[in-house]
Amino acid sequence: MNWLYGAWAVFEKDLRLELRNRYAVNMLLMFVLSSLFLVAFGIGETAVSTRVQGALLWVVILFSAAVGLGRSFISEEERGTVLLLQLNTRPSMVYAGKLLFNFLLILGVNIVALGAFMLLLRVDVRAPGLLLSTLALGALGLSGATTLLAAIIARAANKGPLLPVLLFPLLVPLLLSVVSATQAALPMGNGWNEAGDELLTLFGFAGVVITVSVLLFDYVWND
Amino acid sequence: MSDTSTPAAAVNVRRYRLVRNVVAVWLTVMIVAAFLRDIPRLNILEHTARNLYFHVPMWFTMMTAVFVSAYHSFQFLRTGNPLRDIRALQAARVGFAFGLMGLITGIVWARFTWYAGAGIWWNFDPRQTMAAVQLLIYGAYFVLRTAVDEPRRRGRIAAVYNLFAAATVPFLLYIVPRQMHSLHPGAEGNPAFSETDLAPAMRPIFYAAVIGFIGLFWVLYTQRVRLAVLKKRLQGDPEF
Known part of the structure; x- marks a missing residue:
């Protein structure tokens, strides 16, 4: 089977299943909105620095990814469709399809989160x-790291809240870069002059994470 | 079950005993010398400079352990030999202990020298951040291992996580220094000596300490591998 066609088929399958019940999308949106409301209520009328604003936005986004994307492989295990996928596709196709789906999901959630954040915190x-470039590159790195880890936790016996524990230490470089880039885009920042390096780092991080994931995914998937 | 009294084939016991004795003598001499030998007195640092003999080798040792652990994880994925999984786990455990010691010696050192008046315990020094992240990763690695029951699957999943983490950590080397100020040698306003102009009087003991603590790592790690293999045999694991 043509590689691109296979990867696209996995993506299309996930998209169709998601459109049937919209569980992941709704859950992620509600998670992001309710946690941003909590943040807004907690801060109240106080003016916070742009660094804190960026940090709050991204911490909420990272938590939503850790909560929402963990399902992507567990659902295959639950429906018993792992074997079918293993028979009909190569591991890299499954990874690529899932990655594309997770990326679009997180990107959509990021944009909604950003809108709510600007409205609630008066940014x-x-x-x-x-x-927007920061959000997109951040979503790419985030989904790249989360997709492999989601496959890992689907193989674990106690799936519960394992994903955040595995994910957050790996995301420290990503968090530092996205927060700086976000800060640069807010009123006190220096815009593109300051953020060029950060975007380059984000791009590199996403590249490394996705490359290593593709190399290691076989060992998780073919059990 | 009958061969539990014989040394584990995984470990050359004669070599282990030899290295253990050498390391014991070596470290004793080195520690005595570290406390008694004369050192140059610098403002602020004074005698705390002796911590160099303990704090810095802890980092070298942790980095060695990280490499050993990642190497054995890689070999486990390649060969599927369960001994490789044991080696990766034990190197990570001993490395975690050394990393923790390095972090504590660094925090206490900074607190009572250049933060003496400020009362700051945690600072966002790049190396401190990297060490903390590496400890968090190993913490997650240990938790992940307890979440999988079947040994082969556990080994493989843990190895994948270990290697995945090893690929992301170097990013901190490039990112963090641009955002955070360093207390470490080479940075501005740092009262410590840099690695390149480490006082000649301190060099011999410093190098001896690095070798001694890496030797100690080898002894503890080999001992733990031996213990783990013996435990597997006692449990009647057919693969050992």
């Missing part, structure tokens, strides 16, 4: 293009 944006 102005100085460089919208920069902020």
